[in-house]
Amino acid sequence: MSTAGLKGINAAGHLGWVTRKCRICAKKLDLTVDVVYVCKACMHTREAYFCPADAKRLHYRCPFCRRELVTLDELS
């Protein structure tokens, strides 16, 4: 009897550290601490995460689809 095998992987709770790399400069971004800009449309498919410096350089537009970048805070 083991039906709970895969449970817990997506369960809310301990977030731990979550890091992504800036798509432009490869700087490590800590999603729980740093201000991180993302493209809502591309963040999952193309890992469109950007540090503030590069987001500014991009005029806050996604280089892939030209949509406006938002901070992760604005997403939630």
Ligand SMILES: [Zn+2]
């Ligand atoms: Zn960067």
Ligand SMILES: [Zn+2]
């Ligand atoms: Zn995009």
